[in-house]
Amino acid sequence: MHRKSFSDMPCPIARSLERVGEWWSILILRDAFHGLTQFDQFQKSLGIAPNILARRLNALVENGLLERRRYSERPPRDEYVLTEKSQDFRPVLWTLLAWGNRHFAPEGASVVVVDAATGITADPVLMDRVSGKVMTHPAFRSAPGPAADHRTRARHAAPSQIATEATP
Template sequence: MLAVMRRTSFAQWPCSIARTMDLLGDWWTPLVLREAFYGIRRFDAFQESLGIARNTLTDRLRRLVEEGLLEKRPYQTEPVRHDYVLTEKGRDFYGVLLVMNRWGDRWLSGEAGPPVTMRHEACGQDTHAEVVCAACGEPMTADNTHPRMGPGYPPHLAERPDVQERFAG
């Protein structure tokens, strides 16, 4: 008898990184979102550009619609077909993809350089994402930025010594 492995849900964890990973679920989801930012809107176009199985793509698009990152808009009635359009929540994910792209360019590009560059239309320059403090504009790094419990941290966990130690400092 084959044992079924269930994926652990991080949806209720007191961590926005864990909750985001729970929403993403796998590597296909950010790639589907990337394609949406490239202007892909139709199922067949997603499938062709990604080379993804139809059932996998159906599942990822359904999940992104349920989570409010994409909206289904009918463009044909016989048979019914939909465009998948980024919502405000979906468009807000762009910064996540830019930071992932920047990291990949720095650490995974070969000698030829980055496979894709980003042009900032406001200044007309090819550039890359930087994570900066919204309050002062200075770069945020692992050396100068530390987590603290926020107002949404569950009180019953905040009392645990191991949790207090994690947020000490």
């Protein structure tokens, strides 16, 4: 049974999940951010079956999140290197890490984000680059963009407007 592909959906969250939503992909990227580059390193770190690891690495390469580089011809061996696109994913991982610590670590944080210069624990937040404001609800919300289709516009309509449109 094949799962539904999100790659053609107009939603940027769905499209992102198509690329990194499978948990092995996120854990592979986590390990790549920690310096792992070789198949055997990922396999040892994750305890993942070789066939699944190969599929996930191939998908990450196809989606431009890792670059495959040959480092040995005999035997043929490749390393997997982070790309600019995957570097943009690092803050997403840090935010997920902080969220997990806050809500799912009753024993306390096992990993934290720290200031590299001082070692002081950081508290990642999402900030708007234009205004410099911390992005919280209700001060910020999602809205249809220029390429939004009718369904996306309807999904973002005010609740009272949705009820009116649903009534014959």
